[in-house]
Amino acid sequence: MLKLDLLRAFATVTRHGRLKDAGEELGRTQSALSMSLAQLEDQLGGKLFETDRKTELTDLGLYVRDLSDELLRENDRIQNLIMDYARGHSGRLRIASVPSIAALILPTLLRDFMKIHHAAEVELTDSDSASVRSMVDQGDADIGIAGAAKTGQSLRKEPLFEDRLHVVCQVGVPLAISSGHLCWQDLEGNQLIANETLAAIDVPATKSLLAQSSLSARNVSSLFAMVQNGLGYTVLPGLATRQLSEGLIAMPMNGPGCNREISLLTRNGRTLSPLALDFRSFLLRNIPRVISQYQLTLTHLHAGQP
Known part of the structure; x- marks a missing residue:
C-alpha cells in the first residue's frame, strides 16, 4: 500500500520542479524529500524521474503524477468534510418544537446560528409537545423544544423558560369581561375546547x-377557529396567543399549574452530533436575549453554559 505522504511529496516536487521549493511548501528538508522519492521508487520498482534534476518525468512518473493529483485532491476533500463535521461546521440538524416557539423564537436564533454554520442543513418540525417528545425519544429529532413529560420517556430535560397560560375566548362573553387574572375555578360552567397543553397539566381542577x-383539537389554528365560531373557550400558552384572530381575546391565568415550562429535550444515552451539540450550546447561551422581548420568565434551572 502506497503511503499518501510519499505521493504528496512526489506531487509537490513535480509541481515545483525543484526539491528546494517543494521542501519549503511541505516544511521538509531536501534530503528528507529525496529519501521519500527514493522510497516511492523502490516500492513501485521503477524510476519516476529521467535525471536527478527532477525536471523530466519518466512514463511511470507521468502516470503516477496524474493519478496522485486526483487521489490527493479527493483525500483532502474528504478530510475537510470530516473535520468540518467533527467541528460542528456542517451536517444535518433535526429540531422538533412546539409551534409557538418555532414561529416566534427559533427564526431569530436559527438566523444567527446559520451565519456561523453556513454549511449546515437544518430541518425544523413544529408539533404539539407530546409529538415533539415522541420524535426525540424515537430518534426522529436530535433536539426537541417543548413541555417535558414527567415520566415514560428516556429524555434529558433542560428547562429554558416559563410561559403563562391564557384563556382564549370570544370578545364580549362573560369570561372576557372578568377583571384581573382568571383561575381554574372561573372556568367552571363554560364549554372547554381541550388541547394537549391542558392534558399535560397535573392539577385536579x-x-x-x-x-x-366534549371538544378537542391539537392544531392552534383549529382551536382559534372553533373559539371564533362560538364553540367554547380554550387555554393556551401566552406565546401561542400573540396573533389572535379578530374577535378573540386572551386572558392571563393565575394559580397552580398556570405556567407552561418549556425545556430543551434530548435523548438519554445518545451522544449528540457535533452540530447538534453546537446548537444546544448556542441555544442555552442565547435564549435569555431572545425571549426577553416576550417578557417570559427564565426558569431557575436554566443552564446558560454548554
Missing part, C-alpha cells in the same frame, strides 16, 4: 374541566 369537555 384541570382534570375536572377536561372530563366535562
Whole structure:
C-alpha cells in the first residue's frame, strides 16, 4: 500500500520542479524529500524521474503524477468534510418544537446560528409537545423544544423558560369581561375546547374541566377557529396567543399549574452530533436575549453554559 505522504511529496516536487521549493511548501528538508522519492521508487520498482534534476518525468512518473493529483485532491476533500463535521461546521440538524416557539423564537436564533454554520442543513418540525417528545425519544429529532413529560420517556430535560397560560375566548362573553387574572375555578360552567397543553397539566381542577369537555383539537389554528365560531373557550400558552384572530381575546391565568415550562429535550444515552451539540450550546447561551422581548420568565434551572 502506497503511503499518501510519499505521493504528496512526489506531487509537490513535480509541481515545483525543484526539491528546494517543494521542501519549503511541505516544511521538509531536501534530503528528507529525496529519501521519500527514493522510497516511492523502490516500492513501485521503477524510476519516476529521467535525471536527478527532477525536471523530466519518466512514463511511470507521468502516470503516477496524474493519478496522485486526483487521489490527493479527493483525500483532502474528504478530510475537510470530516473535520468540518467533527467541528460542528456542517451536517444535518433535526429540531422538533412546539409551534409557538418555532414561529416566534427559533427564526431569530436559527438566523444567527446559520451565519456561523453556513454549511449546515437544518430541518425544523413544529408539533404539539407530546409529538415533539415522541420524535426525540424515537430518534426522529436530535433536539426537541417543548413541555417535558414527567415520566415514560428516556429524555434529558433542560428547562429554558416559563410561559403563562391564557384563556382564549370570544370578545364580549362573560369570561372576557372578568377583571384581573382568571383561575381554574372561573372556568367552571363554560364549554372547554381541550388541547394537549391542558392534558399535560397535573392539577385536579384541570382534570375536572377536561372530563366535562366534549371538544378537542391539537392544531392552534383549529382551536382559534372553533373559539371564533362560538364553540367554547380554550387555554393556551401566552406565546401561542400573540396573533389572535379578530374577535378573540386572551386572558392571563393565575394559580397552580398556570405556567407552561418549556425545556430543551434530548435523548438519554445518545451522544449528540457535533452540530447538534453546537446548537444546544448556542441555544442555552442565547435564549435569555431572545425571549426577553416576550417578557417570559427564565426558569431557575436554566443552564446558560454548554
